[in-house]
Each structure stands twice: as structure tokens, then as C-alpha cells.
Amino acid sequence: MKLYWGPHTCAIGIHILLEEIGRAYETEKIDVQGGATEETWFKAINPKGKVPTLIADDGRVLTEFGAIAVWLARQAPDLGLMPTDPDEEQRALSLTDYVTGTIHGQAYGRIFMPARFEPQDPVHQTIGLGQASVKKQGETMLAEAFAIIADQLAGRDWAAGDRFGVADAALFYVERWASETNVPLPPALDAHLRQIKKRPVVARVMAIWGEQ
Structure with a gap:
């Protein structure tokens, strides 16, 4: 997995969840405030032009904080990151x-x-x-x-x-x-x-x- 993130963004919450589940991942820091998410190379990855953007192991691009967070929680259900009740x-x-x-x-x-x-x-x-x-x-x-x-x-x-x-x-x-x-x-x-x-x-x- 690969997480694209930038300082002073909500991506820090997703980064924490990645650490929590303990799976192998890499990150790439980009200059969000400097407009990196609007650059052509990033828009080719995520047309929404925002972080967090997570690339799954199979190459799928996952977007939106809540959706990514729930998906990560379900990768390690034994950790209880999403309540079962x-x-x-x-x-x-x-x-x-x-x-x-x-x-x-x-x-x-x-x-x-x-x-x-x-x-x-x-x-x-x-x-x-x-x-x-x-x-x-x-x-x-x-x-x-x-x-x-x-x-x-x-x-x-x-x-x-x-x-x-x-x-x-x-x-x-x-x-x-x-x-x-x-x-x-x-x-x-x-x-x-x-x-x-x-x-x-x-x-x-x-x-x-x-x-x-």
C-alpha cells in the first residue's frame, strides 16, 4: 500500500490507521499547500485532487477519509478499529x-x-x-x-x-x-x-x- 499525504491535512488520521493494522506500506509526502494535488501527475492518480489518497496492493486507488478508514479497519478485523456491535x-x-x-x-x-x-x-x-x-x-x-x-x-x-x-x-x-x-x-x-x-x-x- 502507498499513502499520499501532505502536512496539515487529515491524512494523518489514515497514516495512524495504517500503523495500527501493521501491514507493509509506503508513503509519499507532497506539497499540498503548494498545489501538488492539482498537478497533472497527481490528478492522473486521483482526479479529485486531494489527500489522503491510498493505493491498495492491487493498484486500486482509494479516496475519501471515511471510506479509506473503514476499508483499513476491515483489513484487520481482530483489532476492533471498527466496532462489531x-x-x-x-x-x-x-x-x-x-x-x-x-x-x-x-x-x-x-x-x-x-x-x-x-x-x-x-x-x-x-x-x-x-x-x-x-x-x-x-x-x-x-x-x-x-x-x-x-x-x-x-x-x-x-x-x-x-x-x-x-x-x-x-x-x-x-x-x-x-x-x-x-x-x-x-x-x-x-x-x-x-x-x-x-x-x-x-x-x-x-x-x-x-x-x-
């Missing part, structure tokens, strides 16, 4: 979708890339709805989402099931990004983040990424 499985999938779609795509999207969400029509520009307002909207969305998840984590060590899994890998990357915003992590999420960082697998991946 139907209710806990639903919890894991629901949380992972919420992280990738709402927290990452909508809230952080507005915070980190406000220009993409800024209305371009003259009416909105006249009333002053600029990038600062878009970023503020993202921060409000993020705070609300964090509060929801904090309630869901109450009394739990892990996001779903009784051990680290797919949903925790997803939560991990958005919890880390909070340090770059004006939105503080609720105590439950901060404790969850610190617990994940203690895992040797996570420490190995963060060392590769040059982060802490």
Missing part, C-alpha cells in the same frame, strides 16, 4: 461523517479558506459580509460542533466501542487543528486528544510528520 458501529460512522463533512468541510473550511465561502454578489459585498465574517461563522460552527461531540464523549474513553478506532482517528486531526483557531477544545475533547497522543503508534506517525 451495530449500535457502536453506527456511532463510529456517524461521528466520522460529522467530522469530515461538517467540522472539516464546513467549519474549518471557512476558517482556513474563507475566500472559498465568501459571497461574491454585489449585495453581500455591500453589506460587508467579507472573509472575516465567513471565518467568524466557521468558528461559531466549530464551537457548536465541539460542544455536541463533547456531550457524546461523556463517560467514554473512546469515541465508539471500547478501544481506539476509526472515529478516534478522525477526531484526532480536527482536535489538533483547534490550536490554530480562536475556538478552545472542551475538556472532554482535550482529554481525548491527550490520550491519543500517548499511543506509541501515534507518536511514530507524528515523528514522521515532524509534528508533536
Whole structure:
């Protein structure tokens, strides 16, 4: 398997899951912020132009965080990265979708890339709805989402099931990004983040990424 990743991306969660399952893999670091995912060579691999992108051993190209994460979990079912209990499985999938779609795509999207969400029509520009307002909207969305998840984590060590899994890998990357915003992590999420960082697998991946 081969993982394409770039600094400051959600691909770190997939990298952690690769380490967890213990199968042979390689990685290629690319300059995502510099536009590498839009280059012809990468678009030939993944026309969506995004990471994580995982090449399976048979050459298939796997895309989208949630889909890749579940696929990896099923490569090593004995590890319990995806709960077998139907209710806990639903919890894991629901949380992972919420992280990738709402927290990452909508809230952080507005915070980190406000220009993409800024209305371009003259009416909105006249009333002053600029990038600062878009970023503020993202921060409000993020705070609300964090509060929801904090309630869901109450009394739990892990996001779903009784051990680290797919949903925790997803939560991990958005919890880390909070340090770059004006939105503080609720105590439950901060404790969850610190617990994940203690895992040797996570420490190995963060060392590769040059982060802490």
C-alpha cells in the first residue's frame, strides 16, 4: 500500500490507521499547500485532487477519509478499529461523517479558506459580509460542533466501542487543528486528544510528520 499525504491535512488520521493494522506500506509526502494535488501527475492518480489518497496492493486507488478508514479497519478485523456491535458501529460512522463533512468541510473550511465561502454578489459585498465574517461563522460552527461531540464523549474513553478506532482517528486531526483557531477544545475533547497522543503508534506517525 502507498499513502499520499501532505502536512496539515487529515491524512494523518489514515497514516495512524495504517500503523495500527501493521501491514507493509509506503508513503509519499507532497506539497499540498503548494498545489501538488492539482498537478497533472497527481490528478492522473486521483482526479479529485486531494489527500489522503491510498493505493491498495492491487493498484486500486482509494479516496475519501471515511471510506479509506473503514476499508483499513476491515483489513484487520481482530483489532476492533471498527466496532462489531451495530449500535457502536453506527456511532463510529456517524461521528466520522460529522467530522469530515461538517467540522472539516464546513467549519474549518471557512476558517482556513474563507475566500472559498465568501459571497461574491454585489449585495453581500455591500453589506460587508467579507472573509472575516465567513471565518467568524466557521468558528461559531466549530464551537457548536465541539460542544455536541463533547456531550457524546461523556463517560467514554473512546469515541465508539471500547478501544481506539476509526472515529478516534478522525477526531484526532480536527482536535489538533483547534490550536490554530480562536475556538478552545472542551475538556472532554482535550482529554481525548491527550490520550491519543500517548499511543506509541501515534507518536511514530507524528515523528514522521515532524509534528508533536
